[in-house]
Amino acid sequence: MTTAIHPTKTESALEAERCLRMYRRMLMIRLFEENVNDLYTRALMPGLAHLYIGEEAIAVGVCEALTQDDYITSTHRGHGHCVAKGAALDRMFAELLGKEAGYCKGKGGSMHIADPDTGNLGANAIVGGSAGIATGAAFAAKRLGNGRVCVCFFGEGALGQGVLYEVMNMAALWKLPVIYLCENNMYNEYTHYSETTAGDILTRAAGFGLPGEAIDGQDVRAVYAAAKKFIDRARAGEGPAFLLANTYRFFGHHVGDVSRDYYRAKQEEQTWKSQRDPIQLFSTYLVAQNLADQARFDEIYAEVKAEVDRAVQFAVAAPYPSADKVDQDVYA
Amino acid sequence: MTTAIHPTKTESALEAERCLRMYRRMLMIRLFEENVNDLYTRALMPGLAHLYIGEEAIAVGVCEALTQDDYITSTHRGHGHCVAKGAALDRMFAELLGKEAGYCKGKGGSMHIADPDTGNLGANAIVGGSAGIATGAAFAAKRLGNGRVCVCFFGEGALGQGVLYEVMNMAALWKLPVIYLCENNMYNEYTHYSETTAGDILTRAAGFGLPGEAIDGQDVRAVYAAAKKFIDRARAGEGPAFLLANTYRFFGHHVGDVSRDYYRAKQEEQTWKSQRDPIQLFSTYLVAQNLADQARFDEIYAEVKAEVDRAVQFAVAAPYPSADKVDQDVYA
């Protein structure tokens, strides 16, 4: 999220600020997710959750190019998007634990976090389920002339859902300010995407009239640059775009998916974790550019960890909703 | 429909035979549809019907490249496909009039004619509704190894239905023997397709891994040649393809759509009718090639007209099903 920019700062100072902000946000997602896994393992979290670890650069790079008022829609693997768009960690954890203080009063859980204050239209447990909503938000933004843009995050598995093409077609016809952001982590649950995806993804987008670009989803600066370009273009009224961010989820499809050998090699995971970790790659860059050093990283880590820990404690201690809340909020 | 081929005939004799067969079939569709309109106008036909006039070269050229066992799926504008695949006119008219002798015992009507004997899996009143069925028939053909191919006819309006892309993707992944045959007559009911279709149609197909080709839908020989090429390819196990046949419906969306000025110009219709009539174009070609003369055309016309007239008479005279048939055929 872009915070208010001091007018006298130089470009490079702004860039440095942005970098550290993005670094911190990526780390925040990482620690958030590690704690989710921990809460699951300790049987404190009901149900399951889908970790975003390994993909942090995408949400952070994209949301850095959005304003607070801009919209996003998210997926079952949505914590990263929420955090990147500015959600408060305590209320997120509370939601994951089904507590009254959660973003959805405990009614939504991990897969449905939504927050009007940060333009988060909601995570969605239907694969491809938010494509319509995202396009509709862009439609409203255009009609209301409020200058907002919407980013629709989805996994490459959603390429299997026909509704995605239906709405991309309308977005192109009506030049709506929406970016379709495909996070290709190469797996639909336990099936490699090459078994489910024929042809070429960007050609698909082109077929529906959307310009597109493939980006290295592990490189937050590359993500930011591409996102910024297409978001600005959309905001300027030039229509939608399709971004294909190539990435990898470092852990299971969900927290319970621990024996993964039957669908992907340990070696593959190892390679990504050791060579393609977006946070690691970015810290190396920051050091090389003299934008940060280990001491700074340690400081950020301590701050973020303290914030995450506080948030977990808050959520664990928070009360459940009373059962009589169950039939509230069915109708507005 | 290819009839048994005499082994000693020369290529050019075969070609001549094919041409006259195609000519006759196109004329048959034309006269069939003129009679449908007439039956409607005379209030003998219940409901509405969507005429195929102007598009005859597509169904005929494609079906000429299919065997009797091959499958087709059809649309609300389906009479032409049925006739081209070899359906009997009397039972077709009977169906259109809701008579017991109809292909569906009167239960289906104009939009649901189906006939296992000619591999006709059925017309379909849901736009895009037969894309799954066609792909499934190709799936079965491949699994059963029976060498059949399926052609899925649909209007360009069906490009709006997401399920089409879902099944094209699977057809490409699994190399199914199915041809997606898009009849672009430029209108979705009363709306020009440019208002509903972004991007580029063949690029869409390419994005899903399907080779494609645009063809002049008014030129039956061009249709046949392209269809033959891709049908043979599919039969050889090389997978699906997408054909885009550009065409025009000479009359209304349905028989009741008579005042069309608000959505398309009379002049446009006039140009197509006078310059791009597939039957007219083909007869000119046949004369130029010395494959037929006016006398031959007159002869064919008389024969076809007699057949169509007989069929109409049969259908008009045929009895309705008795009301107690209404709850038969719900379950097999």
Place this chain on the structure above:
Amino acid sequence: MPETITATREITLGEAVREALAEEMRRDSRVFVMGEDVAQAGTAFKVLSGMVDEFGSDRVLDTPISEAGFTGIAVGAAMTGMRPVVDIMFGDFVGLTMDQMVNQAAKVHYMSGGKWKVPMVMRATLGATRRSAAQHSQSLHAWFCHIPGLKVVLPSTPYDAKGLLKSAIRDENPVVFYEDKMMFRFKGPVPAEEYTIPLGVADIKREGSDITIVATSSMVHVALSAAKLLEEEDISAEVIDPRTLWPLDEKTLIDSAKKTSRVIVMDEGYGRYGAAAEIAAVIAEGAFFDLEAPVKRLCAMHVPIPFSPPLEDATVPTEKTVFEAARALLGGK
């Protein structure tokens, strides 16, 4: 009691729908209509003829043939400040929209803990006997009635259609609004003055004392015709139109059943696992100690709707069926 309509002005149900839409669009710039062929064509049934001329093609918007897609767009637009009305030409096509309507529209408010809301209307058609065969003749409203978070409206008169559609558009929730495709030319009195009808209030279309006929949409008129026939036999039939199936005005239905002690429920959807089953169950429970005969359902025959006229006609209840069912329930009174 039947609402008293003072106006003498008569308009068709189609005109009533158009008036309601136009008035709400004038009143609230966030309201817009989208669907296939809604603009210049004014829908396949010509219900919206001329609206694009007043409101422009930004607010009366032709879509591709993408029911799922544009319904999804409506959900998102509703969440972010618009009030969309989507047009589903034939109610048979709602199958394409079920995921958007049920997993998204109906649940967004609840799943977000009450934060987002989805003020949208889906207009769809129902009803058979148009000789349109199995994929263009269904009345599938029971599916939506089953889903918490949705409201479902089935008007039977121009007056109700106008007043209820205006309320549906102003409602903060997703509302599915059904129009019988054979009733667009049906005329009835509609005041020139502005009015709305609240969702959730049944209307007694005819008072009576011997038997209650609960009927929806076009079936209301079949019930009223039957009531006239019954009158000739000195049987006094009360005809009640719930008007909205969710919220359902259970009290009015049960009170009438208690009064008459005999009930027929009519609906053009399938009876089995259909809207009429709920109404029958509600009455059988609520008026249990007053009923003198089992509640009788008269609905579409449980077959795909056939094309052939004599077959199709056999699938829909007629005044004769109702008349006979009523006499049977009254034990030949």
Place this chain on the structure above:
Amino acid sequence: MPETITATREITLGEAVREALAEEMRRDSRVFVMGEDVAQAGTAFKVLSGMVDEFGSDRVLDTPISEAGFTGIAVGAAMTGMRPVVDIMFGDFVGLTMDQMVNQAAKVHYMSGGKWKVPMVMRATLGATRRSAAQHSQSLHAWFCHIPGLKVVLPSTPYDAKGLLKSAIRDENPVVFYEDKMMFRFKGPVPAEEYTIPLGVADIKREGSDITIVATSSMVHVALSAAKLLEEEDISAEVIDPRTLWPLDEKTLIDSAKKTSRVIVMDEGYGRYGAAAEIAAVIAEGAFFDLEAPVKRLCAMHVPIPFSPPLEDATVPTEKTVFEAARALLGGK
């Protein structure tokens, strides 16, 4: 009378489903399974684990996440000589398939005048309390029950699941087969020998004389537990599982209601406009003169299923709810 199962072998419901499928696939080479993650992963619930090893990935086929598309492919494949079984991971996703199932699968036979048929099975899950929230917890079977041309099966035991799934696969019509996702590990006796159970025959899971509890799927077990509690109070409850909601064995339900004169209907779908409404209506009509109290429905609360455990638990009927409802119906007997 409860069917006597001689076998002592106990397997889980998941295993019973797998056995049924494997046996039918061995018996008939036209049978195949398709769905998301069905092959190496053996489905998200591991129900089909190992099947791809025996049958190969041509017959246990992973699909893209395209529920509408692969359901449509199944329809076409069924028409042309195959017998597809499609796997819908969560029953909540059936919304995506409604057009294919309802406008195509259910109607092809009728619309073609009986010429084409669609022998396919859709397996889907239902049931809440898995902490999966509103889009992964619904029991939407009522939608399919409403549609002529479809059959709908809801087994409650491993024995029933196996016998009914085999019949569903051999049926010449589209059949929707529902498995409760919380019951895959539920164990019960299943004979080693081949058997099938016809569609359309209810099973009396427990005989009783004071009250009838009609229950489906997981609710059968809640009903049985409640019956034990009631026994302690000297109330004899009969528990009947219709097993197939269409065809529906109305006679068995009505006969039991006539015998006991009090009825509770339980279903994990929503009660309103749901499967339980039909069952209640059928019984209220068929046993009208024998009922001593209104038929009572106990179903999922009419709210989107919430995530938070205390909220979610409040949405599903428990043995305590049933116990109390039964006592109330019996007027404190």
